[in-house]
Amino acid sequence: MEFPILSLMLAVPLVGAIACLFLNAGSARMVALFATLFNLALGILLWINYDIGGAQWQFTERAELFAVFSYALGIDGIALMLIMLSVFLMPICILASWDSITKRVGEYMAAFLLMEVLMIGVFAAQDLFLFYIFFEAGLIPMYLIIGVWGGDNRIYASYKFFLYTLLGSVLMLIAMFWMVNEAGTTDIPTLMQYDFPVGAQFWLWLAFFASFAVKMPMWPVHTWLPDAHVQAPTAGSVILAGVLLKLGGYGFIRFSLPMFPDASADLAWLVFALSMVAVIYTSLVALVQSDMKKLIAYSSVAHMAIVTVGLFAFNVQGIEGAMMVMLGHGLVSGALFLCVGVIYDRLHTREIARYGGLSINMPKYALFFLLFTMASIGLPGTSNFVGEFLALAGIYKVSTFVTLVCTTGIILGAAYMLYLYRRVAFGEQVNADAARMPDLNAREWAMLAPIAAAVLWMGVYPESFLAPMRQDIAALEARLASVTPQYDSALKVGTPKEHNANFIAGEHGFEGEH
């Protein structure tokens, strides 16, 4: 048996979380930072040792500790990338909360470390019910993070977050019971190859969809997200946007598509329809926001809609694109929330109108903000370009109309992001207090610079990120091959004409008389 690195990655933050509960503010911060950095190191080790092109499931661990389900961990390339995203963002979240959280620091850090345990657990779980436990347990720390350390309207937001996501996931549990009863196993890799009856797939798919659509979030069940984002503390927003929203997409890749391929194909129209509405509607809503966090929250809904259409294109480009959008969006929207947090810490307002002309007094900040704004728009050379391009290329093969709508959404995305940037960073320094704000300090550099580097790396050389996932996405495509829809943009082969185009009817035929 090899070294149980995944268990260690779960144990380190767990021990840290328990320790933080009993420590004072200063030591809790240090413990949290140390634990997350240690986990980042373990994550890098994981990536280095991941054998690209090797077995589909690596670092597997299994222990029969419980009745009905077992403690089974293991990752493929897709899970590896999402785990990397989580462990990468986590130390940054701790840094982001370093000064801004002053009350009950120990409990705050404990909640974040617990969050990390659960996120890694979700991505690494190889048992259906173990997955569910990690998936659902995330509600508890997030509820506390929003409710205790959130903004003014935090109570409403925390309730909404909790009840929405809970209602979504309980139906999934019933579907899981049915699946386990039918297939006789709780092992996810086995279930991914199991052919459920086509009639039942419809209901199972809907039950899983209820859960993942809320997490994703898809229109019209996205309304918890703006509230939760706005009220959560900065680091909470980063985790929500960066990782928690990815649980929905991961769920589609891991469950809906491989386990219910027929239902996925039959109901792809639903996903497309909801995603198209989301792309246009939420982009327009984002355009008129006066609250920076709300604007970014709505932009997340629009980006996630690109992910869903990419996934339901059923081809390699679409799925690879969706994964890249998820990774890119995790970095970029997380970074944008950090950018908002940086100025929120100074002025304590998220009103766009209270800022202006920040490029004059905070040039370094403005530069980072510009980079992440451009990345969010999907400028070539940044992470989101790769993802959005691939996803749209994938969906173009299925439906030109959906592509048209989604591309319009990207244009709208450029509109609201540039409009935001102009109002915050450019123009006159209308507010004296905003004009006095100091530029980035060392801690903020340490938060933003790694994300900027990762965004550029992903934009310039996406192969590093695509390579581990390639084999798994190919396996998924093979699984979906039987239900892949027809290209509507493919060349149509008609019946060949009888004669050449320049043929003129005549005597021998129709050629002119000589």
Next chain:
Amino acid sequence: MSYATSLYLTGAEIGLSVAGLILLLVTAWTSRDAARGITIAAVAALVGALVFSVSLFDGGVGATAFDGLFRVDAFSLFAKVLIFIATIACLMVAPHYFGERGDYRGEYPVLLLFNAVGMSMMVSATDLLTLYVGLEMSSLSSYVLASFARRDDRSSEAGLKYFILGGLASGIILYGISLVYGFTGATGYEAIRIAFDGNFSTGALFGVVFVLAGFAFKIAAVPFHMWTPDVYEGAPTPVTAFFASAPKVAAVSMLVRMAIVPFGGEVAAWQQIVIFAALASIVVGALGAIGQQNLKRLLAYSSINNVGFILIGLAAATPEGVAGVMVYLAIYVFMTIGSFVALLMLRDEQGNALSTFDDISGLSTTSPALAWCLLALMFSLAGIPPLFGFWGKFVVFQAAVQADMIQLAAIGIAASVIGAFYYIKFIKVMFFDEPKGAAPAKAPTSHWVVLGLSVLVISPLGYFLTPWLGDIAAAAAQALFQFA
């Protein structure tokens, strides 16, 4: 079967009865100061009964005592162990509570002992008459316990309400028993089952419905739940903790045995009733709790809600379902004891109970340890993983799905989200709101011990118990289904 064997099998009940009688005499001839000593003796008796019950467990089919009046099998032993544990916990926390008010008397442990005897007869009964004797023995001592704080009007009111409504329910059960006896000519469970087989008349159906309706009252299932909030609120808190735990285990176990063994051939006749009661309890328990400001009333509605989930396991009418009910009961006992003991510890320096949401506002800053324990208990009651309360819901809903009752499971679990609302409100008040009142006074060690143990069981560590718990519950279910 010899008397010796019968007496051996009923050893726990006989031992407790003798202990109760002796302690009753001691109470009568000693001063009030002896109450503490009597409590310790009662706890010792219960521990003895507990150990004896565990020693009887052989994982097999069990044995019958007194010519079919009484059965000792995995099912009844499982229930008895839970009942004894709950009773011990309620005894441990009582002296300090009543002592503060200066009215702790030796009757309290004695009444609990007799109650325990009644309850263990209920779960072991395989004859309608044994069942009724056990039921009344438990009920009568419960009525007195409800009004134990006799200087408190609300406690007396609770006792009276409980007595009148409980008496009515007993009457209904007795009427149902008479009908069943009239149509089958038998009071033994197996004889009834055989008599019903292929010969189930409308009159007998009436009997079954009456019996089940009376049982529904005892377990506080909707639509026979109305007494619960009033009695739970009025009764002294240790007594409420007791009502919500041990008698509930006993009544549910008695209902399960009745439904599976004598009425087990006529599942179709009672399944609809149970399904209705389950869903109605979940919904009414959840909706009723939303408007409550009083914490004890809220937990009363929560217990109605929990009964709904328990009944989902019974509605499945399969061995898995019964095993699910038993696992749920085991987890439920710890959650209930824990949450009521936590309420017990919520009192200010003058000894007044902090009984409303306003009183516990901001508890996480004034008393963090207690607030974190309550947080774990509430999330556990709401069935959020990784807390162990989730496992209880998990097993009953899995049983429902395995029995192909997917709609029931889907509606039930969706309704559980309504219940989550007030559990998270509890947490909101403790953690998100600013403190308004005074910090709670220091609680005695005995309370912390009981609370700590309960929280330990319902913490994620509880999952390590699942293989073991599952095996015992499966053996318990098998003990009932061997007659099928």
